[in-house]
Amino acid sequence: MKTITSRDNPAVKRLHALAHSARDRRSEGRTLLDGAHLVRAALDAGWPLRELVASDQGLGRAEIADLLERCTGVPAIHLTDALFAHVSPVDTPSGLLAVIDLPVPPPTRAFAESLLVLDGVQDAGNLGTILRTAAAAGMRDVLLTPGCAQAWSPRVLRAGMGGHFCLRLYEHADVAVLLQGYPGQILATGLGAGARGLYEMDLRGTVAWLFGAEGRGLSMAVAALATDTVVIPMPGAVESLNVAAAAAVCLFEQVRQRRVA
Structure with a gap:
């Protein structure tokens, strides 16, 4: 040495x-x-x-x-x-x-399984935590829009704690193109009129989860892809969750429903 x-x-x-x-x-x-x-x-x-x-x-x-x-x-x-x-x-x-x-970008393909879409998530700690959560929940594919932090940066890798090595990461993804013909639900979280409670949703099938930037949320273009909007029930005196926490709640509610199905 x-x-x-x-x-x-x-x-x-x-x-x-x-x-x-x-x-x-x-x-x-x-x-x-x-x-x-x-x-x-x-x-x-x-x-x-x-x-x-x-x-x-x-x-x-x-x-x-x-x-x-x-x-x-x-x-x-x-x-x-x-x-x-x-x-x-x-x-x-x-x-x-x-x-x-750095890994060779995975080839684009038609997606038929549950996946994660991250739109403009810029905080390295949040991004790495979400990737680790996705891997733990059994996800394989994560689409990252051009506004996201570099997925393979040392700080994101550190926060991911090995989750990267279980995932196919599509950076600078054109989400609208990649989700064309997607066979499952495309779900965004939000508080708007018509949002449905997370625990009332049937999540046993294929879901593309959309999560946006820490401050502004989803861009209009990505939000428009959602087939439904879900809200996470929060009986406490807070208005919203950190994006990494929200992703964990949603992904593991899907895991829970699939286990009891």
Whole structure:
């Protein structure tokens, strides 16, 4: 394992760019996984690792040492704690990073199963949490409109905690085109007139769930695709839920209904 101690080293500059620049990630075709849990999830999913990066403190942790031993043959470098903090994509460095290739976009196709549509979700934590929830609920396909955060950015990956590796992610999706002929319900959440209670809906069949940006909600174009609008009952003294929480409630109500069907 090579040790690097200078910020001027080309490897350090490259890692810093991957951590902090969407343009550089696209240009190089690679991104960073942050933390032992995420690296293990990638390995368990058979995702190839291109490079491993460990800090002084990281090398002292048994969990990270075990992962490095498991990854014999993967190029690895050792950074001082200060340098690792410099290239880390998060405020609290984990002690371990991995470089992976950005995936080839999945081929477009006619969808016949339940799926998730995310329209302009820009917060990395929310987006990653929703992707993890979708994977946990058994979803396979997620369509992301051009206004969404970069799905494979290090912060979204960190929040997703491995959910990415179970999903087919369609970024910059033309949702209107991809949902043409969709055989199931297309449901949006909202409070408008005519909205139906979530727990009154029959969700056992195929559903395309539409969730919008944290502040403005769904764009008019995406909202117009909905065949129905559902409202989540909230007896407490709040008006709305965070988009990640709303997605979790809806997806797992569908899971619940399918289990008792």
